[in-house]
Amino acid sequence: MSSAETPTPRGPVDSSRIPRYAGPATYARLPRLDEVGGKTDVAVVGVPFDTGVSYRPGARFGGNAIREASRLLRPYNPAQDASPFALAQVADAGDIAANPFNINEAVETIEAAADDLLGSGARMMTLGGDHTIALPLLRSVAKKHGPVALLHFDAHLDTWDTYFGAEYTHGTPFRRAVEEGILDTEALSHVGTRGPLYGKQDLTDDEKMGFGIVTSADIYRRGADEVADQLRQRIGDRPLYISIDIDCLDPAHAPGTGTPEAGGMTSRELLEILRGLSSCNLVSADVVEVAPAYDHAEITAVAASHTAYELTTIMSRQIAEARRVTEGSAAK
Numbered sequence: 001m002s003s004a005e006t007p008t009p010r011g012p013v014d015s016s017r018i019p020r021y022a023g024p025a026t027y028a029r030l031p032r033l034d035e036v037g038g039k040t041d042v043a044v045v046g047v048p049f050d051t052g053v054s055y056r057p058g059a060r061f062g063g064n065a066i067r068e069a070s071r072l073l074r075p076y077n078p079a080q081d082a083s084p085f086a087l088a089q090v091a092d093a094g095d096i097a098a099n100p101f102n103i104n105e106a107v108e109t110i111e112a113a114a115d116d117l118l119g120s121g122a123r124m125m126t127l128g129g130d131h132t133i134a135l136p137l138l139r140s141v142a143k144k145h146g147p148v149a150l151l152h153f154d155a156h157l158d159t160w161d162t163y164f165g166a167e168y169t170h171g172t173p174f175r176r177a178v179e180e181g182i183l184d185t186e187a188l189s190h191v192g193t194r195g196p197l198y199g200k201q202d203l204t205d206d207e208k209m210g211f212g213i214v215t216s217a218d219i220y221r222r223g224a225d226e227v228a229d230q231l232r233q234r235i236g237d238r239p240l241y242i243s244i245d246i247d248c249l250d251p252a253h254a255p256g257t258g259t260p261e262a263g264g265m266t267s268r269e270l271l272e273i274l275r276g277l278s279s280c281n282l283v284s285a286d287v288v289e290v291a292p293a294y295d296h297a298e299i300t301a302v303a304a305s306h307t308a309y310e311l312t313t314i315m316s317r318q319i320a321e322a323r324r325v326t327e328g329s330a331a332k
């Protein structure tokens, strides 16, 4: 697209003119998708679905809790020296209406809605919902990019086989994804893993699927920068999907979640690792498992809103850079 055709992105509501607590909550007070002509570079989309949980329910309310908490975000991100909402169009695409009484149908609905958004040329920043939703999102991403590298931030492996005979649950999306061949098995990592397992076999199975593990204790011992360097090397220039279960954070940093585990990373460590990945080719991402009923003072929703902000910044910077390269060569 030439510079004449690239419209100036429409940014958030100006919080110096309209108090940030006024008006309906879109993510970061950004325009809705219909307010930018139905086309955007990055679509922030909610998936209010939590029928796949194995313990506390409530992540269906996560997306809107993150939107509410995101009212306080400001337009310039100093940590990545970027104004994400000026570099590219970021818009709130609303929610995907998934059937709460039929998981299989919900999974199909999510995949179809993702196909539409990705097909329009957008990258997705999805706000869950429970972790079940990562599977249909990955299916859709793989249709567009082929098997993708996966960085999975989570206390849990989420590579278990079934729960009560169900294959689509929040503890099983990544085993299904490996079985379906939609992940690049050379570049799969869990980050923040900890807590009790069903047995040692869980780890053996997980390793056979191709996953590497950076435990939360590894992050504490080695530091965020070194961990980010190692992950970046493993990912290289592959198309990358980042899936962030907010329970990767310690319950002190994210009490509002369904399956909390003690001994997790801090929100500072999570944000720093993400910033260290800013050069990766991030094609889409999700933040899941925010369950506001167990939250206090929006601790979890604020952490999730900032997490999505770093991810959105990475995507916007890359979109702007790609545009600069194309427009530069078109001008010659």
Ligand SMILES: N=C(N)NCCCC(=O)O
Binding pocket: 054, 055, 131, 156, 158, 170, 171, 245, 247, 258, 259, 289
């Ligand atoms: N994806 C999340 N948050 N949790 C999975 C835990 C599955 C279990 O109950 O063993």
Ligand SMILES: [Zn+2]
Binding pocket: 154, 155, 156, 245, 247, 248, 259, 289
């Ligand atoms: Zn988890």
Ligand SMILES: [Zn+2]
Binding pocket: 131, 154, 156, 158, 170, 245, 289
């Ligand atoms: Zn999870």
